[in-house]
Amino acid sequence: MRSSPLSTDTNSSNEITDNAATDKKNLNKGSMRAVVFDDYGTPDVLRLTDRPIPQRSANEILIKVHASSVNPIDYRLRSGEMKGILPGGFPRIPGYDVAGEIIESPTKSTFDPGDRVIAFLDNKYGGALAEYAVCEPEVVARIPAGLPFEQAAAIPLxxxxxxxxxxxxxxxxxxxxxxxxxxxxxxxxxxxxxxxxxxxxxxxxxxxxxxxxxxxxxxxxxxxxxxxxxxxxxxxxxxxxxxxxxxxxxxxxxxxxxxxxxxxxxxxxxxxxxxxxxxxxxxxxxxMLAKPNADDLRTLIDLYEQGKLKITIDSTFPLSKAADAHRYVEQGVERGKVIVSHQE
CATH class of the missing domain: 3.40.50.720 (NAD(P)-binding Rossmann-like Domain)
Structure with a gap:
């Protein structure tokens, strides 16, 4: 599995620009690869398929997702354990943790295309296990150049x-x-x-x-x-x-x-x-139920940069093996986070 941290030299700036241009072309196609489920059930209900790229509103950010993670709340929602609290919403794309690059942002936003960010998605149904995700700027925070996407994805939720x-x-x-x-x-x-x-x-x-x-x-x-x-x-x-x-x-x-x-x-x-x-x-x-908040994400990133917050990765799965990631988390993870890499 390869991670995708970007360096900070001149070539890296060109790479961001080139990637953004490529993503623009992909956006014109209107579809993306995403993990979805159409009804509650075991991890077997998860499938990788083509879905429309989410359309952002004028106040939202569009993110190219490089990595996400699986949390216990994800399999509880998928299994139907919490359908009394959050029913319906099918087909669903699970997951709330996103690490990636901004493709589009609001005109008055402080974010620019190419910014490396994490987000705790504010869509109640999730949306992280996909090539693209949208959210409000208030749940997004920049990450330092030296923090790999696969580690950053462990932080939000x-x-x-x-x-x-x-x-x-x-x-x-x-x-x-x-x-x-x-x-x-x-x-x-x-x-x-x-x-x-x-x-x-x-x-x-x-x-x-x-x-x-x-x-x-x-x-x-x-x-x-x-x-x-x-x-x-x-x-x-x-x-x-x-x-x-x-x-x-x-x-x-x-x-x-x-x-x-x-x-x-x-x-x-x-x-x-x-x-x-x-x-x-x-x-x-x-x-408690955690509430997405960019200030809290920045607090966590500050602790990371101060050397006070270490990130422990238990295992990493490709997007195509998201069902296996769910199955693994459902069985109980002893140490750290389970990551889904979108770079296959």
Whole structure:
């Protein structure tokens, strides 16, 4: 699999211009390769086919997608697990993470054709597993020249989820004691590093073979969930972030400090009820859904450029093997993110 980072020399500028011209010609054809599904089901419902290139409005950006990624929310939507929350919308192109180059942008936009960017797509149905994607400028951020597209594609949804869970919903403050459950996964690995960037004490929960990995991310202490249940610990935390969806508020609240916050990423009816019921309590619980936001993407990129955010890629699949990528993520990813490269 080849990645597609662009260099910053003169030849690179010509290459961007040439690529943009080629893409213009492709746009005239009106079609693109995309992964779609026409009904809920197993990964077998995903198929690679020709679809119309999305038509951007005057306020939207058109991006040539070089890489995307697969998140647990993608297979949950594909399987129909969340059809009560987000029904219909077929045929769908799954995925919300995009890394690529801008082809067209609004007249008054700060973006130009050829800009290397990431985006957390603001279309509720996704659209990332395709050659082109459209979105509002408010969910797009530039990436540095040295960041390969395949690594950049790991950031948007997982990084935003980790940042908003800890900062916005967990109200994380400098010096807090923070526990990350599922610390080796895509969201959890970002969460450990973000909490350390806030100078928090971080305890990580994962399987035993991920202890060294979690500590390499900055975790101060490690709990092997195969041997120890953190819910039975004598330790107390200001924030418990359940990135794995394996614990629950009513069990975790016993290990929260007074005024502590429990945050989960499991958007179901039971979790929504818990959020409402616990809101007035001294130890609150929240089920969150990440919101696309360019400022948050820029925060994550700044952390990356400062050396405070490492990106871990578990595996990379070509676009034609997107079903295999979904299947792999659905079985459970131990460490980091699963990437889909569009450069075949």
């Amino acid at each position: 997982a990084g935003t989820t980790a940042l908003q869970s800890l900062r916005n919903h967990g109200n994380m403050q400098t010096g807090d004691h923070v526990l990350i459950n599922g610390a080796s996964g895509g969201v959890g690995a970002f969460a450990v590093q973000i909490a350390k960037a806030y100078d928090c004490h971080v305890d990580a929960v994962a399987s035993g073979d991920n202890e060294e990995f979690c500590k390499s991310l900055g975790a101060d202490h490690f709990y092997n969930y195969e041997d120890v249940n953190f819910e039975d610990s004598a330790e107390r935390w200001d924030v418990v972030f359940d990135a794995a969806g394996k614990s629950g508020y009513w069990n975790s609240r016993t290990v929260l400090n007074k005024g502590g916050r429990y945050v989960s990423t499991e958007p179901d009816v039971k979790g929504m009820i818990m959020t409402v019921v616990t809101w007035p309590l001294s130890k609150s619980g929240t089920v």
